[in-house]
Amino acid sequence: ARLATAATDAGEDAHGILVVADAQSRGVGRRGRAWQSAANAGLYFTLCYARLVALPPVQLNFAAPLAVRSALAAVGVRGVHVKWPNDVWVGARKISGMLLDLHTPKCALLGIGVNLTDANWKATDAAGDDDAGDDAADTAVGDAALATAATSVSRELGGQVAHVSRDALLADILARIEESMRTETLAQVLRRYERHHLLHARVVHVHHKSRGEHDDRDYDAMVLGIASSGLLRVQRLDSGSPAVVELSGEEVSIGVSELDELEREQKAGLLDADPDFVEPPQAPSSSL
Numbered sequence: 001a002r003l004a005t006a007a008t009d010a011g012e013d014a015h016g017i018l019v020v021a022d023a024q025s026r027g028v029g030r031r032g033r034a035w036q037s038a039a040n041a042g043l044y045f046t047l048c049y050a051r052l053v054a055l056p057p058v059q060l061n062f063a064a065p066l067a068v069r070s071a072l073a074a075v076g077v078r079g080v081h082v083k084w085p086n087d088v089w090v091g092a093r094k095i096s097g098m099l100l101d102l103h104t105p106k107c108a109l110l111g112i113g114v115n116l117t118d119a120n121w122k123a124t125d126a127a128g129d130d131d132a133g134d135d136a137a138d139t140a141v142g143d144a145a146l147a148t149a150a151t152s153v154s155r156e157l158g159g160q161v162a163h164v165s166r167d168a169l170l171a172d173i174l175a176r177i178e179e180s181m182r183t184e185t186l187a188q189v190l191r192r193y194e195r196h197h198l199l200h201a202r203v204v205h206v207h208h209k210s211r212g213e214h215d216d217r218d219y220d221a222m223v224l225g226i227a228s229s230g231l232l233r234v235q236r237l238d239s240g241s242p243a244v245v246e247l248s249g250e251e252v253s254i255g256v257s258e259l260d261e262l263e264r265e266q267k268a269g270l271l272d273a274d275p276d277f278v279e280p281p282q283a284p285s286s287s288l
Contacts, residue, residue, distance in 0.1 A: 091266030
């Protein structure tokens with residue numbers, strides 16, 4: 001709330017205001033969901049982006065996860081993909097989540113969480129906020145369920161994280177966001193997003209209330225791509241003549257069969273092709 005007030009008072013001068021936290025006790029995600037994040041287990045920050053006058057605000061919503069994806073690949077994490085609308089996954093597990101709050105038409109507050117270690121498995125949450133059907137990020141769940149649903153930089157690098165600096169990772173993410181917003185159009189960002197989109201051509205379940213609450217309007221659909229507006233284009237699979245629908249605020253979860261397929265693809269190395277990937281150096285393990 002204090003950051004939002006400061007952003008309003010400062011206008012464009014608020015651009016670049018950054019708040020970094022060691023832990024979160026009252027995190028707020030999509031649809032007002034709350035979560036906790038363990039101390040020193042991740043990278044948690046909120047950025048004030050106040051240069052949206054000539055840019056569509058939705059562009060930041062796609063540029064941010066792409067920046068996180070590229071930064072993680074650059075420290076050696078394999079198979080990193082984005083997942084609509086604002087997550088980053090490694091194979092079938094979530095490693096980062098974010099939320100964009102358009103505080104004013106010209107200023108957005110961008111909150112990002114990245115799991116650096118597995119300490120969150122002992123808390124009630126992982127980075128970010130999304131569907132408990134595909135991750136367990138916004139509900140109090142047991143360690144086993146969360147460990148299956150989420151992952152971390154440490155886990156993906158086999159504990160070899162001495163080369164990973166929290167501050168350097170933060171700086172890299174911020175630089176990539178700024179570069180994308182400064183040099184790319186929305187169309188260019190969306191084309192890049194499509195190339196790394198985990199859900200493309202996969203079957204998902206569309207929820208109208210929440211993934212834990214049945215609604216007669218819910219249905220299965222095949223993901224076709226991202227519309228120029230940033231909405232998710234899907235083809236309904238529940239009628240004789242499948243209709244193409246564009247989703248905005250609906251929740252999308254991945255079924256068990258699709259998760260199993262992602263696991264197989266990850267183990268086979270089919271998700272690893274990535275121009276941003278950098279082989280991590282051989283170094284002693286660290287607590288990050």
